[in-house]
Amino acid sequence: MKLTWKIWLLIIVLICSAIVISPSFEKGVVIKSVEKNSTAFDEGLRAGFVINSINGETVNNFEDYTRLIGSAFSSKNKTGLKIGTKDAEFILFADESPRITVSDIPRTKIKTGLDLSGGARALVKAKDITLDSDQLDELITITGNRLNEFGIADVSVKPVKDLSGNNFMLIEIAGATPADLSDLVSKQGKFEAKIGNDTVFVGGQEDITYVARTGEQSGIYSCDTYQGEEACSFRFAITLSEKAAERQAGITSNLSLDSSNSEYLSKKLDLYLDDNLVDSLSIAKDLKGRVTTQISIQGSGKGKTREEAYNDAVNNMKKLQTILVTGSLPYKLEIVKIDTISPVLGKEFAKNIVILGAIVFLLISLTLFVKYRRIKVTLAVILTLFSEAFITLAIAALIKWNLDAPSIAGIIAGMGIGVNDQIVILDEASFDSKSSLKEKIKNAFFVILSAFSLIVVAMLPLFWAGAGMLKGFALTTIIGVSVGILVTRPAFADIVKMIIKE
Numbered sequence: 001m002k003l004t005w006k007i008w009l010l011i012i013v014l015i016c017s018a019i020v021i022s023p024s025f026e027k028g029v030v031i032k033s034v035e036k037n038s039t040a041f042d043e044g045l046r047a048g049f050v051i052n053s054i055n056g057e058t059v060n061n062f063e064d065y066t067r068l069i070g071s072a073f074s075s076k077n078k079t080g081l082k083i084g085t086k087d088a089e090f091i092l093f094a095d096e097s098p099r100i101t102v103s104d105i106p107r108t109k110i111k112t113g114l115d116l117s118g119g120a121r122a123l124v125k126a127k128d129i130t131l132d133s134d135q136l137d138e139l140i141t142i143t144g145n146r147l148n149e150f151g152i153a154d155v156s157v158k159p160v161k162d163l164s165g166n167n168f169m170l171i172e173i174a175g176a177t178p179a180d181l182s183d184l185v186s187k188q189g190k191f192e193a194k195i196g197n198d199t200v201f202v203g204g205q206e207d208i209t210y211v212a213r214t215g216e217q218s219g220i221y222s223c224d225t226y227q228g229e230e231a232c233s234f235r236f237a238i239t240l241s242e243k244a245a246e247r248q249a250g251i252t253s254n255l256s257l258d259s260s261n262s263e264y265l266s267k268k269l270d271l272y273l274d275d276n277l278v279d280s281l282s283i284a285k286d287l288k289g290r291v292t293t294q295i296s297i298q299g300s301g302k303g304k305t306r307e308e309a310y311n312d313a314v315n316n317m318k319k320l321q322t323i324l325v326t327g328s329l330p331y332k333l334e335i336v337k338i339d340t341i342s343p344v345l346g347k348e349f350a351k352n353i354v355i356l357g358a359i360v361f362l363l364i365s366l367t368l369f370v371k372y373r374r375i376k377v378t379l380a381v382i383l384t385l386f387s388e389a390f391i392t393l394a395i396a397a398l399i400k401w402n403l404d405a406p407s408i409a410g411i412i413a414g415m416g417i418g419v420n421d422q423i424v425i426l427d428e429a430s431f432d433s434k435s436s437l438k439e440k441i442k443n444a445f446f447v448i449l450s451a452f453s454l455i456v457v458a459m460l461p462l463f464w465a466g467a468g469m470l471k472g473f474a475l476t477t478i479i480g481v482s483v484g485i486l487v488t489r490p491a492f493a494d495i496v497k498m499i500i501k502e
Contacts, residue, residue, distance in 0.1 A: 010491035014387055017394030021108045027060045028052035028086075028105060033179035035099035043090045044304060045083065045100060053084035062104045069097050101177040109397040112174070113404030113472075114156070114341060119174040120181040122338040125166070126331035133159075136167045138330060143169065146326045147184065168336065174402045178338045185335065190328035191320070192272045193295075195251045195283070200269065201244040204327025209293075210239035211324050218321075220313050223306055230309035234317040235298040238324060245293045253289035258282075271297065273320070297324070353408065361385075364419060372426065376499050381422050384492045388418050391487065392480045407472035414480020417455065421448045421484060422492055429496050437500065441493050452485045 003011075028050045034041045052059055054068035072081055073096060081092045092098060111117075125131075131139065136159050144157045156172040173181055191203030201207035212218040218236035225231075240248070255265040265288055268280040279299055299320060301313025361382060368378045392411050396403055428444035429437060455477070462474035 004491075004494040006490040006494045010387060010487055013391055013487050017391050020394040020398050021110060021390075023108050024105060025107075026050065026105050027058075029059060029062055029065045029102040030105050032101040032103055032177045035179065038099040039092050039094045040090075040098040040100050043092055044088075045085075045090055045098070046308060049085045049087075050105060051083055051085055051102065053082075055082050056084075062102065065102055073097050101179060110393055111397070111400060111402045113402040113407070114172060114174040115404050117174060118341045119172060120176040120178045120338065121341045122171045122178075122181050122185055123160070123336045124169045124171060124185055124333050125336055127334040129331060131167045131331070133167065135330075136169065140169055142326065142329055143171065143185065146189070146322060146329075147171075147173070172341060174404075178340060182335060182338055185333060189323040189326075190272075190274050191323050194270045194272065195248075195255075195267050198251045200248045200251060201240055202328070203324045205325075206327075207241055207244040208238050208324050209241050211321050212237040213321055218317075220310060220317075223309060226302075229302050229304065230306045231300055231302050232306075232309045232313035233298065233300045234313045235296050236317065236321060238295050238297055240293045240295060242291075242293070245291045248287075249289050249291045252283060252287055255283075255288060257285055269295075271299075273323070278320075357412075372430075374499070377426065377496075380492060380495045380499065381419065381426075384422060384488050384495075385415055385418055388480060388484055388488045389415055391483045392476060395479050395483070396476065401472075401475065403476075404472055406470070407476045410473040410476030411480055413473075413477050414484065417451070417481055418484045418488065421451070421489055424448060425489070425493055425496055429500055437497060441497070445489070445493070448489060449485065452481055455481050 031045060031047050031049045031051065033047050034045050051065065054065065055072060057064075057068055059065050059068065072079055079094065081094065081098070083090045083092065083098070126135075126139065140157050140159060144155070147155045147157065155174070156170075158170050160168050160170045162168065171181065171185055173184075176184075189203070193200045193202070213236070220232050220234050223230065223232040252265060255267055258264045258266050261282075263285055265283040265285060268282055270277055271279045271281070279297075281296075281298060297320065299313070299316055301309050301311070301316050303309035303312050364385075365378050365382055368381055369375065372378065389411055392414060393403075396407070401407070424447055425441065425444045428440045428447075435443075459474040459478050462470045463478065
């Protein structure tokens with residue numbers, strides 16, 4: 001039996017999907033965050049390390065880690081703790097458990113939302129000012145834009161009030177730790193570029209019209225060892241507005257040449273983030289009094305290893321780019337309360353979904369077998385159905401979409417549409433008429449394409465204008481039916497042709 005190119009395409013896409021999802025069977029717990037200036041941080045533990053033993057005892061999962069840490073620090077005396085990771089062992093001497101956040105190792109690259117995997121929640125208020133409703137709405141909009149710029153898919157930012165009528169901002173992020181969330185929202189993100197005491201430009205679209213984030217104009221350009229540590233430097237280009245460029249020209253026109261290096265002006269362009277100096281850039285003498293909109297922003301990252309320094313530089317660059325794009329928050333923020341969100345549905349929900357799916361597949365299989373009386377037809381439908389769901393999950397993992405309950409409902413809806421389309425193909429192919437098999441399949445695809453168009457048209461408004469559950473449901477439904485129409489339906493049609501010709 002010779003396989004057609006459509007079937008080969010399905011096989012290749014399934015192989016690629018398996019690579020994207022990357023199933024893992026590794027045991028242990030992964031460190032999500034390490035508190036700086038803690039014993040664990042000083043000894044070299046970092047986010048991303050996998051812990052597989054505590055004091056010589058194996059750690060298979062989060063429950064093992066909690067039990068072993070609890071028994072190690074059952075007394076208040078200073079304890080020597082031996083933490084084993086994949087690459088090294090770390091010995092900590094402390095009278096309290098390590099200030100690290102850990103979680104079970106993800107079994108796949110599929111990300112789940114708040115209701116399935118939990119996350120972090122922060123109750124935030126403006127510092128030294130009482131916000132009215134309009135001011136709070138402005139703060140929520142800018143905060144949401146900033147978090148979305150960071151690439152966080154499942155984030156909720158909404159207003160809340162206490163019994164006294166005080167306004168707060170509630171932020172919830174799926175899969176994040178309290179330390180992650182604190183780092184994201186505790187800083188105002190006020191960026192200023194100054195020459196002496198004069199401000200040249202600030203972050204935000206009023207002064208900055210373009211920020212390079214990819215390509216040759218953005219990236220890490222060097223890594224070196226400095227004072228016993230690794231350091232990596234980054235740079236990226238920005239484009240100033242005409243007003244900001246004219247402001248810079250006016251300030252530099254009054255500068256003299258640097259007495260120690262005549263190729264540069266006497267003052268530097270100082271970059272401040274939240275009033276802290278992060279870098280100083282020399283200004284070439286050719287820029288004196290010149291209106292130029294092109295500026296290169298530089299910075300660095302540090303770490304004990306080259307990889308750690310590189311990742312730190314990348315993170316610092318992304319944060320700075322985000323602040324330059326979105327501008328500073330209008331108010332200094334104060335975190336009133338921050339905690340971990342337990343998953344609302346969690347493992348029990350996932351288990352129930354698997355059981356329900358198995359029951360549904362069994363019923364579909366029995367129904368198809370009774371209707372068509374051919375085991376190959378039944379297997380073809382079921383395998384195509386599984387393929388469609390698997391590819392949809394891989395696409396969700398590839399675009400880093402956090403799957404929540406509505407998103408899973410969208411996948412199930414897409415699978416239901418898939419079964420319906422496959423039955424249309426089978427019925428049309430089995431229909432006793434004078435038309436050729438090729439013509440029958442063509443007629444079936446006309447019906448399928450019409451239904452596909454209607455579904456996409458119906459889902460697009462929910463995706464673009466919807467929020468929360470509507471957006472997740474719409475996206476996964478669109479992905480599911482698109483995978484079907486482009487990959488699985490054509491392959492299934494060729495499989496049906498081969499079965500009927502036997």
